[in-house]
Amino acid sequence: MFKINCQNLSKTLNPVQKKRTDELEKLLLDIFRDRAEFMKTWLSKSIKSISGMTLKIEEFVEQKNSLDKIYKDIPIKRDELYII
Numbered sequence: 687m688f689k690i691n692c693q694n695l696s697k698t699l700n701p702v703q704k705k706r707t708d709e710l711e712k713l714l715l716d717i718f719r720d721r722a723e724f725m726k727t728w729l730s731k732s733i734k735s736i737s738g739m740t741l742k743i744e745e746f747v748e749q750k751n752s753l754d755k756i757y758k759d760i761p762i763k764r765d766e767l768y769i770i
Contacts, residue, residue: 721766721767722767724766725763725767728759728763732752732756732759735749735752735756736749736752736753736756
C-alpha cells in the first residue's frame with residue numbers, strides 16, 4: 687500500500703487558493719461595477735427621452751415611441767445585468 691503525506695500539498699495549495707479567490711473577487715467586482723454603470727447610463731438616457739412637456743403631437747408621438755422602446759428593452763437589459 688501507499689502512504690501519502692498531504693500536509694505539504696495542503697500547505698502549497700492554500701496560498702494559491704486564497705490568491706485565486708481574491709483575483710476572482712476583484713474580477714467580479716469590476717464586472718458588476720461596469721454593468722451597473724452601463725445600466726445607470728441607459729436609465730438616464732431613457733428618463734431623459736420621456737421627460738419634459740409635450741406641446742405638439744409630434745413630440746407626444748416621439749415620447750410614446752421612446753417609452754415603447756424602453757418597455758421593449760427592459761427585459762434585455764435585465765438579462766444583461768444578471769448574466770455572468
